[in-house]
Amino acid sequence: MSTDHHIALLGLGTIGLSMLALHLRRRDTKVTVYDPRPDYEKQLRSMLPGFLDAGFVSPTAEQPIPKTEIVDHLLKNNRLFLASSIAEAVQHATIIQEQSPEVTASKQAVWQEVTKTAAPTAHLWSSSSGVGASTQAAGNNTDTSVAARLLVAHPFNPPHLMPIIELVPGEQTDPDRVDFAREYFCAVPGPTLPASTAAGVAAVASASAAQASSEPQASLYYRPITLQREIPGFVGNRLAFALLREACYLVNEGVVSARDLDAIVTASIGPRWAVSGVFESYHAGGGAGGINAFLQKLAPTIDETWRGLGQLEMSKPGDPTEPLQRPWRNTVVRQTEEAYGPYTAQTKQKKDEMLRTTIEMQTKCWGELES
Ligand SMILES: NC(=O)c1ccc[n+]([C@@H]2O[C@H](COP(=O)([O-])OP(=O)(O)OC[C@H]3O[C@@H](n4cnc5c(N)ncnc54)[C@H](O)[C@@H]3O)[C@@H](O)[C@H]2O)c1
Ligand SMILES: O=C(O)[C@@H](O)[C@@H](O)[C@H](O)[C@@H](O)CO
Numbered sequence: 001m002s003t004d005h006h007i008a009l010l011g012l013g014t015i016g017l018s019m020l021a022l023h024l025r026r027r028d029t030k031v032t033v034y035d036p037r038p039d040y041e042k043q044l045r046s047m048l049p050g051f052l053d054a055g056f057v058s059p060t061a062e063q064p065i066p067k068t069e070i071v072d073h074l075l076k077n078n079r080l081f082l083a084s085s086i087a088e089a090v091q092h093a094t095i096i097q098e099q100s101p102e103v104t105a106s107k108q109a110v111w112q113e114v115t116k117t118a119a120p121t122a123h124l125w126s127s128s129s130g131v132g133a134s135t136q137a138a139g140n141n142t143d144t145s146v147a148a149r150l151l152v153a154h155p156f157n158p159p160h161l162m163p164i165i166e167l168v169p170g171e172q173t174d175p176d177r178v179d180f181a182r183e184y185f186c187a188v189p190g191p192t193l194p195a196s197t198a199a200g201v202a203a204v205a206s207a208s209a210a211q212a213s214s215e216p217q218a219s220l221y222y223r224p225i226t227l228q229r230e231i232p233g234f235v236g237n238r239l240a241f242a243l244l245r246e247a248c249y250l251v252n253e254g255v256v257s258a259r260d261l262d263a264i265v266t267a268s269i270g271p272r273w274a275v276s277g278v279f280e281s282y283h284a285g286g287g288a289g290g291i292n293a294f295l296q297k298l299a300p301t302i303d304e305t306w307r308g309l310g311q312l313e314m315s316k317p318g319d320p321t322e323p324l325q326r327p328w329r330n331t332v333v334r335q336t337e338e339a340y341g342p343y344t345a346q347t348k349q350k351k352d353e354m355l356r357t358t359i360e361m362q363t364k365c366w367g368e369l370e371s
Contacts, residue, residue: 005184008089008118010042010110011099014157015127019046019099021051021160022222024079025189032081034089036149041082045071050349051160053192086110090118095184099151107136111150115143123177124150125161129237132230133170147172152183153224154234161191161356166234182224189358190221221363239278249310251335252328258335270336274358275365292348324371 007023009016012035023029033044049067065073075078083089090096096118098110107126114124124146126136137147151169156162165185169178227234233241247265251258272281279291286294295302315322340347 004094005030006092006094007031008083008093010086010089010096010114011035011045011098011101011127013039013099015155015159016099017044017047018051018158018160019097019127019155020048022155022188024029024052024074024161025191026187027290030079030081032083032089032093034086035085038295041114044082051158060277064319066238086113090114091123093118093122095123095125097127099127101131102131104135107131108139111140111146112142115140115146120220122149123180125153125181126150127155128152129154130233132168132232133173134230137172139172148174149177151177151181152234154186154236156236158352161352161359163190163221163359164236165222166236167224167226168230168234169226170230178226185222186220188222190359200204245312246310246327248332249312252312252331253310257339258332259339260345262339274362 005026005028006025007029009020009023009031012020012033016033016035020031020033023031033040039045049070051333052067071080075082096114098114099108100106100110107128111124120143126133128136131152134147136152137150137234140146147170151167151173154166154168156164159165167178167185169175169183211353225235231238243265247258247261250256250261256264276284282294283291286292286297289296311330312326314326
């Protein structure tokens with residue numbers, strides 16, 4: 001079996017493990033993984049099977065593989081390799097993706113190390129939540145082509161389930177590298193959908209294939225979206241963190257408890273945003289006049305609300321040690337811990353199942369809406 005893509009995955013934590021499951025769903029990939037943690041193989045063996053679908057069938061197997069045998073099957077069939085250094089991980093890679101800690105200096109050091117031994121043609125992707133490619137490439141004195149090859153492919157946790165990937169090119173990123181990344185993720189199959197929603201997926205595939213038959217076969221599960229310019233936090237996180245700041249403000253002011261605030265979000269704007277986004281929701285809310293009417297009708301309330309939004313700060317500029325003393329933070333942490341206790345593997349599994357059902361509903365309904 002030929003594999004067109006040899007991916008080096010650097011960092012096998014929360015995102016790296018889920019990203020590994022994403023890549024393994026393509027039939028034309030093999031993946032070499034690396035993490036400096038001495039126990040990363042043990043973590044991989046215990047976690048990866050849970051991220052792969054029950055029906056995961058490697059191209060070299062006729063039947064679904066028992067979850068307990070998946071990792072050994074992948075290793076034996078040269079679809080998965082374990083490296084003990086960055087140099088070893090990247091030596092044959094055509095795509096190098098880092099999921100190391102969200103620390104600028106650490107990411108810059110990773111790319112410095114990568115470019116010592118990686119192929120000068122390799123695509124360079126970062127899973128960063130907010131450190132732009134231009135910043136990560138800065139100061140790389142090993143290979144000046146890094147800035148042209150590096151881009152952020154920001155996933156949402158967990159990437160093996162969440163369909164959106166924010167592609168954020170740096171100021172010097174070659175547009176062809178962005179096109180490659182977009183086509184790559186578009187062709188990654190989604191998790192195995194129950195038969196009940198396969199019809200939805202097929203409908204989306206036929207509608208979109210008719211529109212873009214010249215494009216490579218897309219699975220239509222993953223939807224990479226390219227941002228037009230770098231901005232700290234990109235888009236998803238900026239929106240989420242704006243909401244987080246106001247949520248912390250309302251809890252700290254005693255307006256609502258953390259648990260009740262979560263209930264309001266998950267049973268009102270949350271489901272609505274799973275069906276229609278911010279603008280489409282207000283377009284619908286404006287009646288016949290659409291969003292224009294909505295903004296006109298609600299202008300006084302929106303204006304007053306905007307003027308009164310909480311202005312919390314995580315820390316003073318240049319003083320990263322300061323956040324620990326923020327009183328609002330202690331209130332939010334205490335109420336969240338009282339509400340939910342430790343976040344267990346069982347809770348995560350239940351929430352992943354709920355997330356998957358929501359996304360399957362979207363996939364099915366996109367098909368019905370598209371046709
Ligand atoms: N957790 C999320 O919700 C989420 C979502 C999207 C993006 N991200 C981004 O993904 C990246 C990783 O986040 P995470 O939550 O998986 O963190 P994590 O702490 O779970 O995992 C980071 C891993 O990187 C390893 N590591 C440390 N130094 C390394 C190096 N030099 N080379 C390779 N690996 C190294 C660590 O051993 C660890 O296993 C961050 O940039 C983060 O912003 C996280
Ligand atoms: O919401 C997500 O999954 C991610 O965007 C965030 O979880 C974010 O990337 C965090 O890593 C914050 O850094």
